[in-house]
Amino acid sequence: MGGPVLTPKNDSMWRTWETDQAYLISAASANNVSVNPNLIKYIDGVSAEIAPNSVYGTAQEMAEANVTDQRFNISWRFDVDEGFTYFIRLHFCDIVSTVLNNLIFNVYINKQSALTSFDISSKTMVLSAAYYADFVTNVSMGSNRILVQVGPPDFRNLPTNAILNGLEIMKMSNPCGSLVGNLCEIRKKSKFPRRKLVALAISSAVVFAVLVFVVAALLLRLHRPKKPKRCPSTWFSLPTNVGNSDSKVSICSLASTAQSHGLGRVLSFAEIREATKNFDESLVIGVGGFGKVYKGVLENGVMVAVKRGNPGSRQGLTEFRTEILMLSRLRHRHLVSLIGYCEEQNEMILVYEFMAGGPLRKHLYGSNLPSLSWKQRLEICIGAAKGLHYLHTGASDTIIHRDVKTTNILLDENFTAKVADFGLSKLGPTLDQTHVSTAVKGSFGYLDPEYFRRQQLTEKSDVYSFGVVLMEILCARPAINPALPREQVNIAEWGMYWQKRGQLQRIIDSNLVGLINIDSLRKFGETAEKCLAEHGVERPTMGDVLWNLEYALQLQEASIQNDSSDNSAKHIPEIPGWIPQVESVDTDRYDIVSDQVASDATTTSDVFSQIMDPRGR
Known part of the structure; x- marks a missing residue:
C-alpha cells in the first residue's frame, strides 16, 4: 500500500x-x-x-x-x-x-x-x-x-x-484438499465402468456386513449430541498467536476450520471432571451464588477456569444460557473468553480462559497482595473501559453488562484487565428506542439509581457502575461498607462529597499518598464524577470515559518523566489528619434482583431492607 x-x-x-x-x-x-x-x-x-x-x-x-x-x-x-x-x-x-x-x-x-x-x-x-x-x-x-x-x-x-x-x-484448500474450485463436482460426476461398479458393490456389501457391528458398538460408546452452531458477524481469536500479531477467524468459516480452533466447543462432563481432578477442593479459586470456580487443565494442556453450577439445581439456568449466548458472539482483548461449556447430567458448567491474577478486588483490599501503583490502576481502568466500550459499540448489537464491579474485572499475569461474568447481560435499546424496560438486576452499591427507580436500562447504567469501580480503585475500599460511619458507608456518595470540594486526595488509598500527580488525580476525579451523575443523559459514553482515563495516564507518566529533575513538585504531599480506615466487609456479595419499581423516596435503610440473600453470583 x-x-x-x-x-x-x-x-x-x-x-x-x-x-x-x-x-x-x-x-x-x-x-x-x-x-x-x-x-x-x-x-x-x-x-x-x-x-x-x-x-x-x-x-x-x-x-x-x-x-x-x-x-x-x-x-x-x-x-x-x-x-x-x-x-x-x-x-x-x-x-x-x-x-x-x-x-x-x-x-x-x-x-x-x-x-x-x-x-x-x-x-x-x-x-x-x-x-x-x-x-x-x-x-x-x-x-x-x-x-x-x-x-x-x-x-x-x-x-x-x-x-x-x-x-x-x-x-x-477446500474440503476436497484442492485449490481448484470445481474439483469436488468433477469427482461427484465421474463414472466407473459397469464391471467395476458391480465388483465395487459386491465388495462393499461384504465389508459392510463385517464392519456393521463394530461401527454400531463404537457409535454407542462415542456418540455425543452436538449443539447447533451459530454464525454471528464477528471475529474470534485463534488460540495460537504468532509473535506480536492478532490472529482471528470468522465464525462463518468452514465448519472444519471452526472446529479445529475450538469455537463454540461443547465439552463432556468426563473431560471437565478430568481437567479438575474430579473437582478437587484444593483447586477452588472462587465461590459465588452460581457455584464454585475451579482451576483446571484440559487435555491439550490449556489452563482454564471452570465455573460449576450447584449440582442438581436449575437455579441460574437463565444466566448460564445468557453467558453462553453473549460470549459466543464476543471476542475482545479485554473480555474474558469462553472456551466451552457443558450441559449434561443436570450439570451447568462454563469453561473460561484462566486469569492468573484473579479478580481486581483482591488486589485492592482484603488480601496480602502487594499494592498496585497508580499507573497500574489507571492501566487496569483503561483496559476495563475498552472492554465495556466494545460491548456498547463494537458488537452488532449494543450489549449492556448490568453487573460491572471489581470482582467481575479479572487480571491476567501481566495485570491486563478483562471484563467477566455476562450472566446478567442484556441487549441494549435499538435505534428507535431510548431504553430497555426490565426488572432490576445488579450488585448492591454499583446499581444505577435511575435504573433502580424506573426499571429503564441503558448503557449509561454500566457507566454509573464503572464510576463506582473508579472510586473503589482510588480509595481501596468496598463500594458499601456498613461498618463505617453513616456518611461514609456508600463510596460513591462519600467520594463525590470530597470531589465537589476539590479535596478528593483526603480519601485516597494511603499507599498512593505522595505518588499521584495532582493533575492526573484531578482528571480521574472529574471522570468519576461525570460517571456518577444522577441522570443517565448527564453521564459520558464509555468512549469518552476511556479517552479521559488515557489522558489521566499520560499526565501521570509525564510527571514521572519530569520527576528526576523536578523532585515531584506537583505530587500530592502527605496529608495530616488522615481519615482512619475501618476494617472492610465484602459487601459485593449483596446482589439486587428486584421486580418492582422503587420510588424516588427510597432511603438507604429501605434499600438495605431488600437484601435477603447475601450470596454473590
Missing part, C-alpha cells in the same frame, strides 16, 4: 509485492505516505521475514477531504474464487504520528468489523514499529471478492485518520 513494486530481490522470502492502485475502489480517498525504510523497528515477535522494511515504510492514509468531520473508509477490492477460505494478513506501522496513541481506526473485512478502535502504538509501544494481524474468512458461494477497508472510529476526539501498509491474501 502506497509504495512501489518489490521484487524477490528485496524480500528474504522471495515474494513479489504489488502496488495497490489497481485494487483501490476510490483512489481519491487515499494518500501515499512514506519514510526512510531504515527507520522501521522490528519488535519482539516480528522480523524482516514477516515483511521487508520497505513494506512498513510506505502506506496509504486517509486523504484530506477538506471537510470538518472526515467520515469515510479507504477500500480495496480483491477478486477471488468463491467457496474457499482465505487467510488474510494485514501489515501496520505508524509512520504518520508524532506521539503515541494518536492514530485510532477501525478495520473491516467483507463489511464485518475485524479490528475496532485499533491503536498500533498500544501494541508496539513505539512509533514506526512493524506489526501485523492475521484473519481467516470464508468467501461464500455466489461471491467472488474480498473487501478490505480502514476508517476512523466514532468516539475519538483525535485527528481523523487510518492507514494500511501492506496486505497478503492466501487461498486455503
